[in-house]
Each structure stands twice: as structure tokens, then as C-alpha cells.
Amino acid sequence: MTIQNDAEYQVGMSRLEALNSDNPAHLAEMEALGNALEAYEDSHGHAPVRPDSLVFRIERYMFEHRLKKQELAQLLGITNSRLSEVLNGKRAVNMDLGRRLYTKLQIPAEFVLMHA
Template sequence: MKIDINYLNSIVLQPIISEDDFKWASEVIDNLVDADMIEDPTLKERALNLLDAVTTLAIAYEKKHYPIPTPSPLVAIKQRMEMLNLSQKDVATYFGGENRVSEVLNGKRNLNLKMIKKLYQNLKIPADILLS
């Protein structure tokens, strides 16, 4: 991969406070995404450092201006089950039986602390989501 030293030197780190700044950061990230393939060790290190810094700034802007809403506990459970290709029968022990799984997933029963603990431990669903 060939990166021009002049391009790297033209990148000035600054806070990302507008959509134009964010678009600029996205372009820089696109241009430097393969920086680990640069052969020259000095250029490679500079490019990777710039990529890291610009990415950090872009992520901060994204979190502030495009927050990802926290899913409800039911949505989180269903998503995790889908991701892991689990059926209600597979997770029944976390709920205390197949009937309770159905009741919880249909919104007829609330999660209790025992269920939350088992879901957190076994499905790795963040506790703050399960408690919301």
C-alpha cells in the first residue's frame, strides 16, 4: 500500500463538531483503513496513529449525535437467542421452565432477579439492559 507522506502531514487533528467535520473524518478513516499494510515502518506508525486518533474523534461525535437506543429487555433476549440460534426450549432453564419463557417473551410475566442473573451469566446480556 502506498500512502503519500504529504497526505499524512496534511491531516490536522481537531475536534469534530459538525457534519462536515464528520464527513472529513470518515474520508480520512477510509483512506487510512489499510495503514497496517504500509511497508515503511515510520509511515506505517504515523498512519496508524492518525487512524486511531481520527477514529476516536469520529466515534465520540457519533455517540453524541447518533446515539444507539438501548433495546428493551425482551428485544435484547430475543436478539441474543436469534444470534445464538437458540429456541425457547434451549433457554428454558434460565427462566425456570418452558411456560415461563413463553410468558416472559410474550410480555405476560416480568423478569425476576434470578432470571436476570442467569441470562446475564449464560447469554451475556448486559445487566443494565435486563434491569431497564
């Protein structure tokens, strides 16, 4: 199994999240999919998110509130593509988005300013 592009990567990540590790029937698929995802990440420069980063705080909020990217984008009043660009490090956080992160997600303003 190989992953060729970001679209396949996102589908693979969604599938991996949907699989249940308690089910022995899923273990082989999880291992193969995990290896393919890791190989894609290694070849395309994906790096783990630092725990003290703004991206980590945003992703943690999504996890804690069980939100998908689309739902978070809607909550913040921004487009899905803009949120994806911020989460992937392709776009910096501007003052408007920083204000929304502070008011909607309760990320401390000082933290937003220091990491934007």
C-alpha cells in the first residue's frame, strides 16, 4: 500500500482513526495503513507538532470537543482551506484569526501573539 498525494493521506488518516484497535481483525490493516502513512510523512516533510505550538493548541481543542476541521472552521468563521493552511504551517495567523482563537477557543491572547 502506498500513498501518493495529500488527498489519499487525508483519507488514510480518517480510515486509521475509524479503525478499532481492540478488534483483532483490524490490526493488520492498521499496521499496513500506519506504515504507508508514516512513509508518506517521511517523504513529504511532515513533522510532529510541538506541544507548545499554536497548531497543537488548536488540534487539542478539536480533539477535546470532537470537532472536524470543517466544524472548527465554521466556529471560527473562516474557510476550510484557510484553516488547513494554518494547521499545515502554510499560512501565518493574522490578528483577526488570533482574536477569534482567543474569543472562540479561549487560547490565551499572549500565547496567540507569541506563537502567531
